Structure formats: structure tokens, C-alpha cells
Amino acid sequence: MAEHIVPGPGRRRLGVMGGTFDPIHHGHLVAASEVAARFDLDEVIFVPTGQPWQKSHRQVSSAEDRYLMTVIATASNPQFSVSRLDIDRGGKTYTIDTLRDLRAEHPDDDLFFITGADALGQILTWRDADELFSLAHFIGVTRPGHHLADPGLPDGGVSLIEVPALAISSTDCRARVAHGDPVWYLVPDGVVRYITKRRLYRDASVPNS
């Protein structure tokens, strides 16, 4: 387990939580918080995707709306920050680019990329999957409704951990808003208010998943 990895002197341990965050919800925040505690991370950087190419079958909210919701959701936690890297690079988002850019920004630190069980199961379909594991240690976390397993990553490349189970998805949050149902306590209060202010997810005719 990476919990037992001994960090080099002066090296910071940076978690990276990539996601579309449309919208960000408490499942994302609990996963990041739990991994930060278990792996003794100094910081978790949330990285909203620019264009999530594996979600091209549905309409995704604008990058600015998703970025701002992520900032609102993480603002009160001094250990959490948000990076615009994937948004500002433009084009389709590939984690290989995210990690290369973060490595260049933090050459002396150790990176820990956090993924839910569903995303981890898809990882071998990601661009340059075989190179990913030289850039970061991967941490797969449990998610209700998904089986957490090592999808065949290189030895020592991934740790699997159990986190408090929150059966929340962005898909469900969007559907609830479209149907006029509340999302209070599924997403942070500021995010509920932002969704209302910007009238996001109102149109039930737009496919949600």
C-alpha cells in the first residue's frame, strides 16, 4: 500500500482528483478527504476536465460553470485547491497531459491520482495508459454500485481503498434538478445556489447520461 511509501526528504505529497464535476458532489469531496487522511497528503488538487472525450455522447456544462462549482465546493478546505490546467490546455482532456503538466509544475513532489471504482475500471482505455503509472501512484476508491478491482495495472501502480459509501452521482443530481427535486445535502450548499442562479440542468429533454 502507498500508505507505507516513504516520501523523500522535502517532497510534498499531492493528491490529484480529476473529474468532469457536472456538478461536483459530496461523493467527490468525501473520496478526496478520505484519501488525503489515509495517504498523509499535503494537498489535493481538483482538476475539472476540459472536454471529457468519453462523455461526448451527452451535453456537458461549460468548463467555466464546472470550474466555478468546483472552486465553491472546495473553498472552505485549506488542503483543497483547483487547477485550470485541463480547461486552459483546450481540446480533449487526457490524464497523461494532466499528469505531465503537473509533474512539470511540481518536479520535486509525489503525485497520487484518485479515481472511483468506475473510472479505474476504464483506465486501460485511457490514452497512453501504460505511461500513466510512471507519473503518479493511482488510488482506486470504492463507489456504491461499482466493483473495485485492479484492472491489471503494473505491480505497485495502484492502491485500492474503502471510503465512506455515498450513493451520489452527477447524473442523478442533474436528473433531480431537471425534475424539480432537491439536491440539498447531495452537493455543497453553495453549489445548490450556483445551480439555481445559473439555471443549470433545468432542461429535462437534454440527455443526462
Ligand SMILES: Nc1ncnc2c1ncn2[C@@H]1O[C@H](COP(=O)(O)OP(=O)(O)OP(=O)(O)O)[C@@H](O)[C@H]1O
Ligand atoms: N460517489 C462517489 N464515490 C466515490 N467516487 C466517486 C463518486 N462519484 C464520483 N466518483 C469519482 O470521482 C471522479 C470524477 O467523477 P465524475 O465527475 O465523472 O462524477 P460522476 O458522479 O461519476 O459523474 P456522471 O454521473 O456525470 O458520470 C471519478 O473518478 C469517479 O469515479
Ligand SMILES: O=C(O)c1ccc[n+]([C@@H]2O[C@H](COP(=O)([O-])O)[C@@H](O)[C@H]2O)c1
Ligand atoms: O486520459 C484519458 O484518456 C481519460 C479518459 C477518461 C477519463 N479520464 C480522466 O478520468 C477522470 C474522471 O473522468 P470522468 O469522465 O469520469 O469525469 C478525469 O480526470 C478524466 O480526465 C481520462
